[in-house]
Amino acid sequence: MNLNNILQINNYKIFIVFLVIIDKMLLPKFVNKPYIPPLSIQGTKTRILHWLLQNIYWKGHGTYYEPFLGSASVVLNIQPKKAILNDNNPHIIQFYRDIQQNKFTLLALKQYLLDCKQVLEKKGSDFYYEIRDQFNTSPSSFGLLFLNLTCWRNLMRFNAKGEFNAPFYQIKQSKKLSDQNRYLLNFNDVKGLYIIHYIERIKYFQQIIQSHDYIFSNEDFESILEMATDNNDFCYCDPPYILRNTQYYGNFTEKQFNSLIEWSRTTKCNFAISNWYSDKNNINPYITHFNHCHIKQTPFHYQIGIGKKHARNYSDLSVNECLILSSNAYYQNNLSVNKNTLNFLLKKNNI
Structure with a gap:
């Protein structure tokens, strides 16, 4: 030799x-095949988790905080021992609490989905809007799940009154709209593999949140930031992207984003903040306010979130995603x- x-x-x-x-x-972490969360929400980080979690340093000794929980894809793949998980949308927080507290069984959920499939086959979009009206009058976790599976691109959206207002996801066939929904196309599988896989996804999510010390809260994000003060803690922030059309529940203002910037300047907590750095036509002007942080970038492609005014063509939806890191959460090795x-x-x- x-x-x-x-x-x-x-x-x-x-x-x-x-x-x-x-x-x-606990971090960095190498994720080859991420666990998929039970709800589909715009801005989910599932597709870039492999990049995200390789660029954060945290020993995992303190409490993990997420003020903007959304789909919960990040915490699901990190799996810290203790976490405070927050979102301003009360419906998704109640959904997670119901799963955690066994408010419904997976068998009941499976039967509900099968029953909805049968009615949807007969009534089409009319049934979707019936469920949507019922949900806006009397919200339920089952109703939220059905709407999430059958709404436009499976991405939930709420109006200023807090009402679910995403339309039915109709499939274009020969330039005509069809009432045959993607939900139906998936569930028409003879062996029922789609529904089995979906139930397994929720089952795994339930196992994680029941076996760890996780608290789900429905507060404003500032109150969660105030809790994240210890230098052993870690806070991951994935707010609605500033200056982009990414709202799905309530408004996230420039004033609120500025308060997040100010918190990042004074906190002792380890943190990482996701946002956009640039697209084909613009550079995010707020990035310069994080000159006290480390910033990493990666190209990414979103199918929504830029708005017709700025999206001149499909390539305009490509952005440079950025991860803003505190000095103590910055992982220098690019391995x-x-x-x-x-x-x-x-x-x-x-x-």
């Missing part, structure tokens, strides 16, 4: 020691590796 081979093997051994050290920390690559290296060098 020559000197180069010895040096190469020693480098791989150092690499393994590095991975062992990383394994003892990215998957298990297959690691196993190949170990086997090749008999390590």
Whole structure:
């Protein structure tokens, strides 16, 4: 064995020691196949979790905070021991609480979805709007789930009165709108695999939130930021993106975003904030206010959120996503590796 081979093997051994050290920390974390959350909400980070979680440093000793929980995809894949999870939308928080507190069984949920499928096959969009009207009069977790599965692009939206107002998701067929919804197309599977997979997704989510110390809250985000003060804590903020058409419940103003900036300047808490850095035509002017932080970027493509006024063509929806990190949450190593690559290296060098 020559000197180069010895040096190469020693480098791989150092690499393994590095991975062992990383394994003892909660973040960074290598996610090859992320767990999918039960609800689909615009702005979910599922598609960039592999990049997001590799760029954050946190030992996991304190409390994890999320003031803008949304779909819960981030906490579902980090799985801290203790967490305060907040959103200003009371319906999704109640949905998560109902799952956590066993307010309904998965068997009942499965039957509900099957019953809705049968009625939807007969009545089409009329049934969707019936459920939507019922939900806006008397909200329920089952109703929210049905609407989320059958609304436009499966992305929920509420008006200024707090009413669910997303339209029915009709499939275009030969330039004509059809009442055959994506929900029906999926559930027409003879073996019922779609519904089985969906129930399994909720079952896993339930196991995680029941086996950890998680509190779901429906407060304003500022009150959650006030709680995140310890230097062992970590706060992940994914607010509605400023200056973009991303509202889904209530308004998120520039004044509120400025309060988030001010908090980031004074807090001792580890934090990471997601936002957009630039698109084809613009640079986010608020990014300059985070000159006290580290900022990482990655290209990403959104299908919504830019508005007709600015989206001249499909490519305009491509943005540079950014992650704004406090100094103590900044992870400097840009290493990215998957298990297959690691196993190949170990086997090749008999390590």
